[in-house]
Amino acid sequence: MFELRQTKEQMALLLLPFFLLLSSSPSVQAQQNITLGSSLTPQSSTSSWLSPSGDFAFGFRPVDGNTSSYLLAVWFNKISNMTVVWYAKNTEEDASVVQVSSSSRLQLTSSGALSLQDPTGTEVWNNQVVGAAHAAMLDSGNFVLAASDGSTKWETFKNPVDTILPSQVLNPGMKLRSRIISTDYSNGRFLLDLQTDGAFFYPVAVPSGYQYDSYWSVPGNDTTNLVFNVSGMIYITSGNGTQNKITSGVITSIEDYYQRATLDPDGVFRQYVYPKKVSNLYPQAWSVTDFKPPNICSAETKVGSGICGFNSYCTLEVTNNQTTCLCPTQYSFIDEGRKYKGCKQDFQPQSCDLDEADAMMQFQLVPMSHVDWPQSDYEQYSPITKDQCQHLCLIDCFCAVAVFNDGDNTCWKKKMPLSNGIIGDGVQRTVFIKVPKNKGQQSELIDSSTWKKDKKYWILGSSLFLGSSFLVNIILISVLLFGTYCCINRKKVPTLQSPSSLVLPLKSFTYAELEKATSRFQEVLGTGASGIVYKGQLQDDLGTCIAVKKIDKLEQESEKEFAVEVQAVGRTHHKNLVRLLGFCNEGKERLLVYEFMSNGSLNTFLFGDVRLQWNLRVQLALGVARGLVYLHEECSTQIIHCDIKPQNILLDGNFTAKISDFGLAKLLRTNQTQTNTGIRGTRGYVAPEWFKNTGITAKVDVYSFGVILLELISCRPNVDLGVAEEDQKILAYWANDCYRCGRVDILVEGDDEAICNLKVVERFVAVALWCLQEDPTMRPTMLKVTQMLDGGVVIPPPADPSSFVSSLR
Numbered sequence: 001m002f003e004l005r006q007t008k009e010q011m012a013l014l015l016l017p018f019f020l021l022l023s024s025s026p027s028v029q030a031q032q033n034i035t036l037g038s039s040l041t042p043q044s045s046t047s048s049w050l051s052p053s054g055d056f057a058f059g060f061r062p063v064d065g066n067t068s069s070y071l072l073a074v075w076f077n078k079i080s081n082m083t084v085v086w087y088a089k090n091t092e093e094d095a096s097v098v099q100v101s102s103s104s105r106l107q108l109t110s111s112g113a114l115s116l117q118d119p120t121g122t123e124v125w126n127n128q129v130v131g132a133a134h135a136a137m138l139d140s141g142n143f144v145l146a147a148s149d150g151s152t153k154w155e156t157f158k159n160p161v162d163t164i165l166p167s168q169v170l171n172p173g174m175k176l177r178s179r180i181i182s183t184d185y186s187n188g189r190f191l192l193d194l195q196t197d198g199a200f201f202y203p204v205a206v207p208s209g210y211q212y213d214s215y216w217s218v219p220g221n222d223t224t225n226l227v228f229n230v231s232g233m234i235y236i237t238s239g240n241g242t243q244n245k246i247t248s249g250v251i252t253s254i255e256d257y258y259q260r261a262t263l264d265p266d267g268v269f270r271q272y273v274y275p276k277k278v279s280n281l282y283p284q285a286w287s288v289t290d291f292k293p294p295n296i297c298s299a300e301t302k303v304g305s306g307i308c309g310f311n312s313y314c315t316l317e318v319t320n321n322q323t324t325c326l327c328p329t330q331y332s333f334i335d336e337g338r339k340y341k342g343c344k345q346d347f348q349p350q351s352c353d354l355d356e357a358d359a360m361m362q363f364q365l366v367p368m369s370h371v372d373w374p375q376s377d378y379e380q381y382s383p384i385t386k387d388q389c390q391h392l393c394l395i396d397c398f399c400a401v402a403v404f405n406d407g408d409n410t411c412w413k414k415k416m417p418l419s420n421g422i423i424g425d426g427v428q429r430t431v432f433i434k435v436p437k438n439k440g441q442q443s444e445l446i447d448s449s450t451w452k453k454d455k456k457y458w459i460l461g462s463s464l465f466l467g468s469s470f471l472v473n474i475i476l477i478s479v480l481l482f483g484t485y486c487c488i489n490r491k492k493v494p495t496l497q498s499p500s501s502l503v504l505p506l507k508s509f510t511y512a513e514l515e516k517a518t519s520r521f522q523e524v525l526g527t528g529a530s531g532i533v534y535k536g537q538l539q540d541d542l543g544t545c546i547a548v549k550k551i552d553k554l555e556q557e558s559e560k561e562f563a564v565e566v567q568a569v570g571r572t573h574h575k576n577l578v579r580l581l582g583f584c585n586e587g588k589e590r591l592l593v594y595e596f597m598s599n600g601s602l603n604t605f606l607f608g609d610v611r612l613q614w615n616l617r618v619q620l621a622l623g624v625a626r627g628l629v630y631l632h633e634e635c636s637t638q639i640i641h642c643d644i645k646p647q648n649i650l651l652d653g654n655f656t657a658k659i660s661d662f663g664l665a666k667l668l669r670t671n672q673t674q675t676n677t678g679i680r681g682t683r684g685y686v687a688p689e690w691f692k693n694t695g696i697t698a699k700v701d702v703y704s705f706g707v708i709l710l711e712l713i714s715c716r717p718n719v720d721l722g723v724a725e726e727d728q729k730i731l732a733y734w735a736n737d738c739y740r741c742g743r744v745d746i747l748v749e750g751d752d753e754a755i756c757n758l759k760v761v762e763r764f765v766a767v768a769l770w771c772l773q774e775d776p777t778m779r780p781t782m783l784k785v786t787q788m789l790d791g792g793v794v795i796p797p798p799a800d801p802s803s804f805v806s807s808l809r
């Protein structure tokens with residue numbers, strides 16, 4: 001016996017660092033009565049006392065990640081992580097955690113009290129009760145000091161910290177206080193206070209402990225106790241004997257399961273179970289069986305940051321019911337390991353010396369849907385238009401976020417720091433957060449600059465077409481009626497356009513009128529293949545903003561044909577199409593007058609520094625799809641767009657997607673489904689049949705939509721030769737590979753919101769792969785596409801679109 005123990009101790013010494021890491025001390029013996037005079041030291045063989053079963057230990061254990069600092073604690077001793085359920089805290093006002101060095105000592109003194117002394121012999125902690133005859137670590141997890149008559153003088157169960165165990169009962173006045181983070185035992189930001197009228201959960205200010213208004217409570221009347229009974233029920237009892245449940249728990253026996261309930265660092269009170277033996281009900285880990293409150297993200301504090309830190313926002317993840325704090329775009333955590341500290345701006349805040357023009361040049365408002373910071377308003381305007389609201393925020397150096405409610409035309413400005421941030425389906429609000437514009441995007445001619453920026457890209461583009469030499473000429477002359485209309489509005493001049501201007505009948509303008517409206521064609525919005533687009537403003541009462549396209553390559557078109565086609569386009573009316581307001585057909589001059597889209601084209605948002613929110617991207621994809629359904633199926637004459645690409649998707653002030661430039665397509669009669677009209681599309685977005693001299697159907701738009709859908713999912717262009725990995729240069733191949741491996745998450749890496757919605761991401765990728773089928777007849781119609789995106793129909797696994805190579809290389 002002696003020999004055996006000797007060996008064990010030698011082993012313990014040899015393996016000391018290892019054991020310290022595991023904070024285990026296997027050489028101590030389970031013992032029932034700890035006699036007066038017994039002591040523990042962190043690095044000796046007796047660093048803890050075990051309960052008879054060995055399930056629990058009381059003693060010294062190293063602070064996670066710091067082997068020179070120890071807690072005096074009670075922990076589960078048989079499970080791998082040795083979860084701490086109690087730790088000594090100072091009894092003074094601040095109730096801070098007691099952490100001591102390796103040469104400290106705990107003694108059960110002859111006066112019958114626990115005394116913790118530092119290396120100099122100074123007492124740093126005691127249990128404040130004397131007169132015990134012995135101590136014991138019980139199998140319930142309660143460490144008790146008992147008098148000689150067996151009565152309890154002091155126990156950890158009546159001095160709880162952040163965790164309670166089965167059979168533990170709290171009385172009014174007792175509190176649980178969360179840790180700051182799971183590895184730092186300092187006082188955290190949440191408190192459960194048991195009062196005579198119920199159990200109340202409070203956010204508290206750190207470090208003062210000041211209590212804000214409670215965020216959850218379980219009422220009681222003349223409450224006597226909070227009980228965690230051995231069947232796993234947690235409830236409070238009222239004076240007349242009624243019980244009010246806190247958690248519904250699960251009936252599990254304490255023979256088979258370890259159980260605990262902890263006020264976690266995120267403010268959620270969770271009940272956990274851990275199977276003692278291998279079980280097919282639960283994994284060998286702590287599983288949450290219930291938690292309160294149901295959604296802590298909706299808790300608000302009048303003062304303070306709320307559940308997450310300042311400037312961040314809170315989400316309850318549906319996959320695991322965990323609380324997550326996120327930073328808005330162009331903000332990042334002050335401390336990744338301590339997210340409660342909040343988010344900081346990654347940019348120079350707007351200087352108050354900036355004049356209006358510069359403010360609008362340098363900053364933009366990015367929409368975030370289903371997000372709100374309800375407590376940060378500092379100014380309100382009503383009635384007001386949305387554009388005016390955004391403008392007023394943009395030019396105000398105090399304004400961090402603008403919110404517009406179109407129900408009552410009210411505008412709010414919010415200031416820093418933003419508090420009580422929340423995102424969720426229940427939040428019916430789109431806020432606009434102010435961030436700097438991307439410097440690289442200042443150029444007005446996005447299209448040409450991207451081509452210049454990457455020569456390889458250009459070469460790929462031209463070789464693609466030169467390789468199919470017969471097409472070159474067709475491309476040059478195929479710039480038909482409306483050409484590439486690329487409306488990029490960098491200046492974002494606020495428009496005072498009212499919704500009523502959208503129902504103007506198609507109007508015939510004189511050239512002089514348009515010359516005046518555009519101040520002699522001064523402000524260029526974009527340059528397309530068929531002409532230049534200018535910004536203008538009508539002289540009507542509303543001062544309606546317009547985009548005027550001057551077509552300059554239209555020798556062959558007769559006046560009559562022009563009028564016929566324009567009238568056809570003018571008859572289209574759909575939320576997701578850019579509205580043609582009028583035209584000018586005077587002598588040689590052909591001009592088209594469109595409604596002005598204050599947010600420019602999709603590509604400037606999609607591939608810029610600011611990642612559009614996932615929810616918004618989903619809305620954009622649905623909008624484009626619906627616009628195409630209308631063109632393909634709901635017009636009296638079917639319209640095939642033939643050049644669907646992000647530059648042709650414009651965004652209005654509400655970030656609604658609007659397809660532009662659909663005049664590029666020859667208008668097709670619905671009975672005439674196939675036509676050979678030569679290539680009209682844009683490299684990277686064109687369907688393979690363009691290269692095959694086969695008939696062109698509406699399915700070419702379905703193909704292009706598939707490409708855009710992938711770009712919306714992953715926020716990167718279809719062709720990106722700057723990517724290091726060969727197999728990721730073409731998005732369509734890469735997405736196909738990811739889908740086949742069941743790893744669509746790679747496509748949305750770093751996009752927390754999308755990651756939370758992985759099922760939707762996967763569905764969207766599957767729809768995109770269907771759209772990209774080489775055989776046009778295999779591609780779904782746009783109507784079918786909208787149904788698949790909505791999740792209304794089951795999507796069969798898409799066939800491997802082996803056509804990628806032939807269509808893109």
Ligand SMILES: *[C@@H]1O[C@H](CO)[C@@H](O)[C@H](O)[C@H]1NC(C)=O
Pocket residue numbers: 065066067068069099
């Ligand atoms: C470990 O704890 C000691 C005392 O509490 C502290 O001085 C030291 O900085 C800590 N070390 C680390 C790595 O956190």
Ligand SMILES: *[C@@H]1O[C@H](CO)[C@@H](O)[C@H](O)[C@H]1NC(C)=O
Pocket residue numbers: 032033133134147148
């Ligand atoms: C523990 O001590 C008490 C008296 O303090 C005694 O009655 C009891 O029998 C002891 N138990 C054991 C297992 O030694």
Ligand SMILES: *[C@@H]1O[C@H](CO)[C@@H](O)[C@H](O)[C@H]1NC(C)=O
Pocket residue numbers: 221222
């Ligand atoms: C609490 O109990 C008292 C008397 O027992 C009663 O008058 C009072 O209405 C009760 N309050 C609630 C909230 O039930």
Ligand SMILES: *[C@@H]1O[C@H](CO)[C@@H](O)[C@H](O)[C@H]1NC(C)=O
Pocket residue numbers: 229230231232233243
């Ligand atoms: C625990 O509480 C529940 C609900 O009050 C009760 O049904 C159950 O019998 C209790 N279990 C024990 C062992 O007392």
Ligand SMILES: *[C@@H]1O[C@H](CO)[C@@H](O)[C@H](O)[C@H]1NC(C)=O
Pocket residue numbers: 221238240241242
């Ligand atoms: C106890 O009081 C509550 C109201 O405070 C009442 O609803 C309940 O019926 C009472 N229960 C008993 C057992 O008297």
Ligand SMILES: *[C@@H]1O[C@H](CO)[C@@H](O)[C@H](O)[C@H]1NC(C)=O
Pocket residue numbers: 080081284285286
């Ligand atoms: C143990 O802790 C690690 C890190 O803290 C965690 O990832 C793991 O899930 C825990 N294991 C159990 C069984 O709880």
Ligand SMILES: *[C@@H]1O[C@H](CO)[C@@H](O)[C@H](O)[C@H]1NC(C)=O
Pocket residue numbers: 291318319320321
């Ligand atoms: C999340 O919590 C809800 C409500 O308590 C529960 O119905 C659901 O099963 C939980 N989800 C997961 C993944 O645990």
